Amino acid sequence: DVKVTQSSRYLVKRTGEKVFLECVQDMDHENMFWYRQDPGLGLRLIYFSYDVKMKEKGDIPEGYSVSREKKERFSLILESASTNQTSMYLCASSRPLNSPLHFGNGTRLTVT
Amino acid sequence: KNQVEQSPQSLIILEGKNCTLQCNYTVSPFSNLRWYKQDTGRGPVSLTIMTFSENTKSNGRYTATLDADTKQSSLHITASQLSDSASYICVVTGVTGGGNKLTFGTGTQLKVEL
Numbered sequence: 001d002v003k004v005t006q007s008s009r010y011l012v013k014r015t016g017e018k019v020f021l022e023c024v025q026d027m028d029h030e031n032m033f034w035y036r037q038d039p040g041l042g043l044r045l046i047y048f049s050y051d052v053k054m055k056e057k058g059d060i061p062e063g064y065s066v067s068r069e070k071k072e073r074f075s076l077i078l079e080s081a082s083t084n085q086t087s088m089y090l091c092a093s094s095r096p097l098n099s100p101l102h103f104g105n106g107t108r109l110t111v112t
Numbered sequence: 113k114n115q116v117e118q119s120p121q122s123l124i125i126l127e128g129k130n131c132t133l134q135c136n137y138t139v140s141p142f143s144n145l146r147w148y149k150q151d152t153g154r155g156p157v158s159l160t161i162m163t164f165s166e167n168t169k170s171n172g173r174y175t176a177t178l179d180a181d182t183k184q185s186s187l188h189i190t191a192s193q194l195s196d197s198a199s200y201i202c203v204v205t206g207v208t209g210g211g212n213k214l215t216f217g218t219g220t221q222l223k224v225e226l
Contacts, residue, residue, distance in 0.1 A: 004155070042116075042201070042216040043156075090155055098144055098205065098212070103155025 003027070006091050006104035013111050019078040021107050023091030030096055032074035034058075034066060037088040037106070049074055050096075081111045114139040116204050116217035124223045129192055133220045135185040135202035143205040143212055147176055147187050150199040150219070159187070159200075192224045 007022035025032065031050055035043040035058075045058030047066040055066050063085060067075045074093075078085055088108050092101040116137045125131050137145070144163045148156035160171045162178040162185060169176050173196075175188045189196055202217040 040218055042218040044216075045214070092155070098161070100146065100158035100161065101148075101156070101214075103157070105154050 004091055004093055004102050004104040006089075006107050008107050009105065011107060011109045013078075013081050013109065015082060015111055017078075017081050017111075019081050019109065019111075021076040021078075021089055021091075021109070023074045023076070023104055024072050025074075025093040025102070026072065027093065027102070028071065029093035029102070030071075031094045032068065033092040033094075033101065034064075034074065034076045035090045035092065036060070037090055043090065046076065081109075083111050085109065086111045114204070114206055114213070114215045116202055116215045118200075118202050118217040118220050120220060121218075122221040122223070124225060125192055127192060127194060127224050127226055131189050131192060131222065133187045133189075133200050133202075133222070135187070135204075135217055137183050137185070137202070137204045137215070137217075139183075139204040139206040139215050141207045142180060142183075143207050145176075145178060145185050145205070146203045147174070147185075148201040148203060150201060152198070156201055189222075194224050194226070197222060197224045 004025045033048040034046040049055045049068045065077045088106050090106045091104045094101050119134045146161045147159045150156040160176045173190045178185045199219040199221050201219045204215050205212050
């Protein structure tokens with residue numbers, strides 16, 4: 001079974017802090033994604049990556065950056081956390097071409 | 113604008129009963145449609161994928177249908193169990209010049225009670 005592991009289930013950070021969310025997958029998937037999930041809005045794509053050191057903006061990249069130095073690891077960075085970034089963050093990975101997304105169990109981030 | 117709308121927003125049924133969840137979409141050009149199940153506190157898990165040429169596909173007690181002409185899909189759950197309590201998310205993949213793009217519905221929250 002594919003396993004996507006997110007390093008933290010819950011995080012509480014203060015406004016202005018730099019926040020790192022880590023994600024690791026163990027199935028050698030090329031594609032990795034970061035989404036945020038808010039009530040009533042569905043999942044929204046922040047950033048994705050199709051290969052090591054490659055990144056593409058999703059629908060809501062503002063206030064975020066990412067890093068993919070190794071194939072199995074995809075990090076989401078909040079340079080200066082703000083209260084409107086309080087959300088559930090989901091990492092996912094997949095093979096190319098219409099393969100299903102495999103999600104981690106999410107990180108619930110609260111910014112106070 | 114590509115959109116995916118799901119109904120109902122929430123649903124409560126008794127254990128053993130059947131139910132049907134709906135998904136309407138405006139995504140075009142269409143590539144495929146997936147249903148995901150998301151248990152509380154967990155990430156979504158894929159249940160089934162429907163491509164343009166498929167009308168019906170089953171996965172155990174879950175049966176998905178697709179009408180590509182009317183751009184509608186349904187997920188039918190037979191003989192519901194308590195473990196079916198979850199959010200069910202419809203995700204439609206569209207084809208763009210830059211590659212595939214996923215559009216997510218907001219989900220139907222299903223609760224199965226004794």
